[in-house]
Amino acid sequence: MSTRETILDSVxxxxxxxxxxxxxxxxxxxxxLADPAAIRPALPVPDPVxxxxxxxxSPKVGATLERIAALGALPAAVARYLDAHGLPHALALQPxxxxxALDWAGYALRDTARPDxxxxxxxxxWGIAETGTLVFHSGADTAVLxxxxxxxxxxxxxxxxxxPYLEDYAALSDPAPRNANLVTGASGTTDIEGSYVRGxxxxxxxxxxxxx
Amino acid sequence: MAATHADKVHVFxxxxxxxxxxxxxxxxxxxxxxxxxxxxxxALVDFPEFAEARRRGTAIKNHVVANxxxxxxxxERNALASGAHIHWAKDADEACAIVIRLCRAAGAxxxxxxKSMLGEEIGLPHALAEAGxxxVETDLAExxxxxxxxxxxxxxxxxxxxxxxxxxELFKAAHRDPHKVEEVEAMVESARRELRDRFMNADxxxxxxxxxxxxSGAVCTVTNEGNAELTTTxxxxxxxxxxxxxxxxxxxxxxxxxxxxxxxxxGADLTQYTTFHTxxxxxxxxxxxxxxxxVLVDNGRSRMLADHGLxxxxxxxxxGACMNHCVVYRQIGGHAYGATYPGPMGAVLTPxxxxxxxxxxLPHACTLNGRCQEVCPxxxxxxxxxxxWRDRSWKEGLVPQAMRTGLGLWRFVAExxxxxxxxxxxxxxxxxLFRRGGWIASLPLAKSWTAYRDMxxxxxxxxxxxxxxxxxxxxxxx
Amino acid sequence: MPDPxxxxxxxxxxRVALFVTCLADAIRPRLGFAALQLLEQAGCAVEVPRAxxxxxxxxxxxxxxxxxxxxxxxxxAAFEGYDHVVVPSGSCAGMIRSHYREALADDPAWRRRAExxxxxxxxxxxxxxxxxxxxxxxxxxxxxxxxxDSCSGLRELGVLAQxxxxxxxxxxxxxxxxxxxxxxxxxxxxxxVKYPAISNAxxxxxxxxxxxxGADLLLGGDLGCLMNMAGALHRRxxxxxxxxxxxxxxxxxxxxxxxxxx
Numbered sequence: 001m002s003t004r005e006t007i008l009d010s011v012x013x014x015x016x017x018x019x020x021x022x023x024x025x026x027x028x029x030x031x032x033l034a035d036p037a038a039i040r041p042a043l044p045v046p047d048p049v050x051x052x053x054x055x056x057x058s059p060k061v062g063a064t065l066e067r068i069a070a071l072g073a074l075p076a077a078v079a080r081y082l083d084a085h086g087l088p089h090a091l092a093l094q095p096x097x098x099x100x101a102l103d104w105a106g107y108a109l110r111d112t113a114r115p116d117x118x119x120x121x122x123x124x125x126w127g128i129a130e131t132g133t134l135v136f137h138s139g140a141d142t143a144v145l146x147x148x149x150x151x152x153x154x155x156x157x158x159x160x161x162x163x164p165y166l167e168d169y170a171a172l173s174d175p176a177p178r179n180a181n182l183v184t185g186a187s188g189t190t191d192i193e194g195s196y197v198r199g200x201x202x203x204x205x206x207x208x209x210x211x212x
Numbered sequence: 213m214a215a216t217h218a219d220k221v222h223v224f225x226x227x228x229x230x231x232x233x234x235x236x237x238x239x240x241x242x243x244x245x246x247x248x249x250x251x252x253x254x255a256l257v258d259f260p261e262f263a264e265a266r267r268r269g270t271a272i273k274n275h276v277v278a279n280x281x282x283x284x285x286x287x288e289r290n291a292l293a294s295g296a297h298i299h300w301a302k303d304a305d306e307a308c309a310i311v312i313r314l315c316r317a318a319g320a321x322x323x324x325x326x327k328s329m330l331g332e333e334i335g336l337p338h339a340l341a342e343a344g345x346x347x348v349e350t351d352l353a354e355x356x357x358x359x360x361x362x363x364x365x366x367x368x369x370x371x372x373x374x375x376x377x378x379x380x381e382l383f384k385a386a387h388r389d390p391h392k393v394e395e396v397e398a399m400v401e402s403a404r405r406e407l408r409d410r411f412m413n414a415d416x417x418x419x420x421x422x423x424x425x426x427x428s429g430a431v432c433t434v435t436n437e438g439n440a441e442l443t444t445t446x447x448x449x450x451x452x453x454x455x456x457x458x459x460x461x462x463x464x465x466x467x468x469x470x471x472x473x474x475x476x477x478x479g480a481d482l483t484q485y486t487t488f489h490t491x492x493x494x495x496x497x498x499x500x501x502x503x504x505x506x507v508l509v510d511n512g513r514s515r516m517l518a519d520h521g522l523x524x525x526x527x528x529x530x531x532g533a534c535m536n537h538c539v540v541y542r543q544i545g546g547h548a549y550g551a552t553y554p555g556p557m558g559a560v561l562t563p564x565x566x567x568x569x570x571x572x573x574l575p576h577a578c579t580l581n582g583r584c585q586e587v588c589p590x591x592x593x594x595x596x597x598x599x600x601w602r603d604r605s606w607k608e609g610l611v612p613q614a615m616r617t618g619l620g621l622w623r624f625v626a627e628x629x630x631x632x633x634x635x636x637x638x639x640x641x642x643x644x645l646f647r648r649g650g651w652i653a654s655l656p657l658a659k660s661w662t663a664y665r666d667m668x669x670x671x672x673x674x675x676x677x678x679x680x681x682x683x684x685x686x687x688x689x690x
Numbered sequence: 691m692p693d694p695x696x697x698x699x700x701x702x703x704x705r706v707a708l709f710v711t712c713l714a715d716a717i718r719p720r721l722g723f724a725a726l727q728l729l730e731q732a733g734c735a736v737e738v739p740r741a742x743x744x745x746x747x748x749x750x751x752x753x754x755x756x757x758x759x760x761x762x763x764x765x766x767a768a769f770e771g772y773d774h775v776v777v778p779s780g781s782c783a784g785m786i787r788s789h790y791r792e793a794l795a796d797d798p799a800w801r802r803r804a805e806x807x808x809x810x811x812x813x814x815x816x817x818x819x820x821x822x823x824x825x826x827x828x829x830x831x832x833x834x835x836x837x838x839d840s841c842s843g844l845r846e847l848g849v850l851a852q853x854x855x856x857x858x859x860x861x862x863x864x865x866x867x868x869x870x871x872x873x874x875x876x877x878x879x880x881x882x883v884k885y886p887a888i889s890n891a892x893x894x895x896x897x898x899x900x901x902x903x904g905a906d907l908l909l910g911g912d913l914g915c916l917m918n919m920a921g922a923l924h925r926r927x928x929x930x931x932x933x934x935x936x937x938x939x940x941x942x943x944x945x946x947x948x949x950x951x952x
């Protein structure tokens with residue numbers, strides 16, 4: 001007998017049954033998701049966009065935020081951020097057609113981040129107001145490492161993409177990409193005496209540009 | 213079994229004595245656990261739905277455990293469909309052998325590893341070393357203890373027992389370009405520099421799993437450092453080792469569990485990086501592993517499932533809140549438990565994983581105060597389970613003879629009220645022979661007490677004696 | 691809140707059996723008399739069954755489930771004929787209320803009797819407030835005090851607000867909050883003699899927290915924990931004096947504290 005069968009047999013023996021009833025199990029699993037409002041914190045304000053904006057700059061997330069009216073204003077907003085941090089106008093820019101169509105005159109751009117990249121810019125697929133989370137899906141125009149290698153992680157998010165709660169993203173996660181990366185702040189650690197330090201291995205700074 | 217703590221001769225009381233004498237250790241324990249306790253409490257203030265969320269989380273895990281066969285098969289089916297390879301391991305040896313075989317097949321010289329308590333449980337660090345494969349621990353705390361040649365002392369903060377001063381010395385001795393100033397920030401930066409090229413040059417990345425999603429075959433990992441993604445993305449091969457109890461039905465269920473897990477562990481609402489891994493790199497993907505392997509490890513879990521008490525332990529989501537709130541853990545730290553998992557959850561798990569005879573002190577080294585159960589996000593009745601182990605060790609003759617004799621004598625007397633009244637009347641008079649004023653500073657047969665504390669001297673006559681006198685005199689009031 | 695499972699009182703004076711506990715019987719008879727007095731003031735007809743000895747907790751918690759069950763049967767037989775059983779200890783009351791059914795799980799008939807007794811059993815301070823609606827009158831004590839919540843009472847029985855509500859009525863008594871009031875003192879029954887060094891380290895922190903309040907008195911609801919804390923405080927030369935809450939409520943707060951000669 002294979003190890004697989006040995007384990008499944010001992011699990012079935014422990015549960016004292018032969019075959020599970022998938023329909024009954026699915027119904028029970030669905031019932032466990034009923035009334036989600038009872039098991040999650042309410043948003044501080046009803047509008048998910050405003051809730052996200054409040055949340056993402058709160059100490060719990062610790063990101064910085066700039067709001068712009070239209071995507072066309074993104075290159076200038078990024079320039080302001082880089083200038084404020086004394087950084088050159090150089091970026092690992094996600095090869096997202098919408099971003100690439102903007103006017104990046106004066107920038108040195110690359111597709112993917114190097115291990116010592118100073119700044120990378122990517123477009124989040126979704127935002128989650130409950131936790132101030134940005135969601136990225138890996139793919140042809142999204143390298144996972146772009147969210148993890150740079151010191152400054154700059155993310156652009158369009159307001160209509162903001163969902164209220166974690167479950168709202170779960171409902172939209174199918175089909176699943178290879179990696180769904182939920183980013184909630186910059187990299188941090190409390191591994192030395194519990195004291196919080198940013199920039200453990202991933203970005204030390206998270207800057208969000210919210211469009212709309 | 214691959215080399216783990218079980219191979220060491222572990223003498224609990226000696227380790228306890230050493231731990232209690234180590235003022236630096238106590239300082240380190242307090243620095244982290246006090247902060248953790250405060251942050252968790254603050255997080256719950258902002259989450260008035262916690263009690264209901266905890267009930268739901270408990271129900272979700274109970275549901276999974278009660279249908280584990282179904283969810284394992286469903287997960288396997290969906291993971292295979294996503295292009296993952298599934299491996300089954302019934303124990304630690306099998307699990308390590310599978311990982312080593314996969315590493316060798318990948319021609320691996322260097323592997324990066326993101327902290328996984330299951331990896332520690334199965335002795336993976338040791339197995340990799342024996343196989344001659346270089347292991348680079350990427351979680352900052354695991355990096356620290358790798359440099360120190362130690363094992364984790366906490367399931368969330370493996371290097372909790374190290375002070376910043378000790379970390380500084382380790383980094384200065386080992387890092388190619390160590391920190392120049394004695395600040396935690398500089399030390400973290402030093403580790404960042406040290407590990408950067410290790411991440412990029414690894415042949416295999418190994419992680420654990422916080423949740424396995426049955427309906428998609430996805431593996432969820434959570435970190436605050438981002439080291440899991442840096443571990444699992446650049447190498448050609450990603451290997452996940454996961455206990456079979458890590459399943460949840462779907463991502464929505466995982467979200468409900470994450471709310472509980474993260475608040476209970478660190479007091480944050482969500483980890484900085486929460487990643488769902490589904491299969492290997494897709495056509496056109498910019499990065500990611502070409503091979504994705506998931507090793508499903510039983511290692512005693514199906515045995516626990518068959519035991520109605522221990523089955524409740526399969527709900528555990530490894531948040532560490534029980535140990536942060538444990539008065540015993542906070543005095544002796546994690547290493548004194550002599551096992552992968554310390555604290556209350558460890559005192560329940562270790563006898564299940566290694567046998568109660570190898571861990572006979574652990575279920576007893578607890579005051580049964582119930583705080584661990586109170587903070588457990590999935591309502592595991594830890595004191596009841598510890599008492600269950602005490603029952604077994606009593607039946608198996610593992611309780612010391614002095615304790616058995618003492619309790620046997622006590623029971624004999626307590627079952628005979630007349631003898632009991634006589635005995636207690638004699639005992640209180642005898643005890644008074646040792647008093648100075650109202651206190652007894654040293655008492656034969658009670659040295660364990662009086663070595664550390666004074667004992668209040670009895671009043672001279674028992675309540676039952678005094679009551680009888682008063683009743684004979686026609687009144688009860690003093 | 692009155693327990694709906696309570697049997698209705700006979701006449702207006704419910705018959706209450708006092709389980710004085712082995713520790714109070716031997717070490718601190720004053721506590722037994724304080725409990726008697728309070729129950730009578732609260733309108734109860736109190737009896738003290740002479741067949742009482744030990745609740746069986748030391749055996750049960752040490753893994754000797756059969757030994758615990760044997761003593762549980764004796765307690766059930768001695769106490770099941772009353773309207774209420776009252777215990778001046780959260781730990782012993784918790785044993786009867788929560789654990790007798792576990793100790794007797796394999797014996798359906800005794801398990802039923804255990805559950806019936808559990809429904810009638812109360813820790814003293816919560817019984818006075820929740821069942822009898824009693825408050826002290828004319829009790830005064832010019833002192834400052836801090837309160838330790840013993841774990842069994844707190845977590846198994848929910849005793850938290852009741853002792854504070856009662857102590858608020860004591861004239862002149864100033865209550866000071868204790869940091870970590872809900873953290874175990876390290877007593878743990880047989881734990882403190884099985885692992886005395888760990889127990890000592892735990893009670894050392896507790897003693898420091900108690901002293902940091904600057905209070906004159908330490909109050910609590912469980913004699914075992916109080917003896918542990920008082921013993922540690924005395925060993926370190928502290929002037930803090932320890933009483934069971936019932937003693938203060940019974941007007942005995944000006945008498946000898948735990949470890950003082952009476």
